[in-house]
Amino acid sequence: MARTSDHRVRVELIEQAAALLATDEPLTLRAVAERSGTSTMAVYTHFGGMPGLREAVRNEGFRRLVARLEGIDDTEDPVRDLAALGAAYVRHGIAHPHLYRAMFDPGTGLENEEVAAEGLLRLTQAAERARADGRFRSEPVDVAIRQWIAGHGLLDLVLRGVLPATSAAAHGASLTLGVFLAAGDEPERCRLSVTEGWSSIAEHGR
Amino acid sequence: MARTSDHRVRVELIEQAAALLATDEPLTLRAVAERSGTSTMAVYTHFGGMPGLREAVRNEGFRRLVARLEGIDDTEDPVRDLAALGAAYVRHGIAHPHLYRAMFDPGTGLENEEVAAEGLLRLTQAAERARADGRFRSEPVDVAIRQWIAGHGLLDLVLRGVLPATSAAAHGASLTLGVFLAAGDEPERCRLSVTEGWSSIAEHGR
DNA sequence: CCTCATTTCATATCGTTGTTATGGCAATGC
DNA sequence: GCATTGCCATAACAACGATATGAAATGAGG
Numbered sequence A, B: 001m002a003r004t005s006d007h008r009v010r011v012e013l014i015e016q017a018a019a020l021l022a023t024d025e026p027l028t029l030r031a032v033a034e035r036s037g038t039s040t041m042a043v044y045t046h047f048g049g050m051p052g053l054r055e056a057v058r059n060e061g062f063r064r065l066v067a068r069l070e071g072i073d074d075t076e077d078p079v080r081d082l083a084a085l086g087a088a089y090v091r092h093g094i095a096h097p098h099l100y101r102a103m104f105d106p107g108t109g110l111e112n113e114e115v116a117a118e119g120l121l122r123l124t125q126a127a128e129r130a131r132a133d134g135r136f137r138s139e140p141v142d143v144a145i146r147q148w149i150a151g152h153g154l155l156d157l158v159l160r161g162v163l164p165a166t167s168a169a170a171h172g173a174s175l176t177l178g179v180f181l182a183a184g185d186e187p188e189r190c191r192l193s194v195t196e197g198w199s200s201i202a203e204h205g206r
Numbered sequence C: 001c002c003t004c005a006t007t008t009c010a011t012a013t014c015g016t017t018g019t020t021a022t023g024g025c026a027a028t029g030c
Numbered sequence D: 001g002c003a004t005t006g007c008c009a010t011a012a013c014a015a016c017g018a019t020a021t022g023a024a025a026t027g028a029g030g
Helices: A008-022 A029-035 A040-047 A050-070 A078-095 A097-103 A111-132 A140-159 A165-182 A187-202 B008-022 B029-035 B040-047 B050-070 B078-095 B097-103 B111-132 B140-159 B165-183 B187-202
Strands: none
Touching (some): A008 A050, A029 A040, A078 A111, A078 A140, A078 A187, A097 A140, A140 B140, B008 B040, B008 B050, B029 B040, B078 B097, B078 B111, B078 B140, B078 B187, B097 B140, B111 B140
């Protein structure tokens, strides 16, 4: 076989596709090929077609998001950590709107289900620690899913322009607080943990 | 001018477009024209093009959703009513997945912003009553927005197939409970109101 | 070093999509 | 009764994704 491992073209195509999305230009087969310095056939040899390329971009988006979440370190307050993970999720989405939008666009989703589950696992682990500490009574995975739902709903409405980005922090913190209260946490401690967890991310910028 | 008011073709086009979406067929210009018994130009005379038709379908979706919400009658428990509105929202989206998806698909959104605000107003009014009864401390419109965020996030993830539809009720009720707890309601009363409000809708079917 | 199988991609073409141009037709206002 | 005006059928166009075909490049076996 010729060229066993040399994805230079492959990663270039993904990169240029993401660049097109980031600049609001329509993601078209010919545009990606031209900007990558190759021809349209390259997309077919590497991804089998345009849907394959889109899926590759989507997986790249999930990878970056999970990497971002894994950059959040545990502290002795798991509720704070879970709030910090939710805040990082929302801020990452706002910082990379087109990539986040692409992550939830089309079709199947085999590989990205794995990496999405990997990201959700991180939330679940924090919820498990919170339950071990006696602060949550609900099933940890349910708490994680509900915070994901809240973050995704907030992000989706903000990125569609129906809610202003300036209100994201207030709504996000309040929703997180509600999820934790419904899970059984004590109101005062909970409010403190959520405030800490959410503000701990604010500095990071993007 | 010929034929001052006769939208027969207009509503037929919208109807057939919605029918295409409902059967998972691709919404294409020629398909809509053929199924409506007319030609492609009709779409341009009535909607100015394909985006205009899509927007008309979207507005129709909003109208139906708001009509559904306005079918929820007030009781003496505003918290229960607000929960019932959220439940109706989620159930309606699950019952009409393609229409709900179309509502949040493309671009501008002038007219539908009005009708969307009209639907949100209904939630806000219930939250205002809850605040007048001393059960909520938060700003009513914020409570309404947060329940909308939760419902939309849940609906979006369910309709994309990442969450099973069977789990929608449990997550929806828990998220609603959390929003109300974060707004300041008393836990026991709140849990009762949410349970009542959510189950009051179950019978209605679609 | 030569050959040959295999991968990769450049060119050309096709089917389908949304859009525009053109003209006929029917209904309305004077 | 006639011109005007809105409505739509027909046809052509541009752009898109997809496919066919063949040339160039690469690595393995003798």
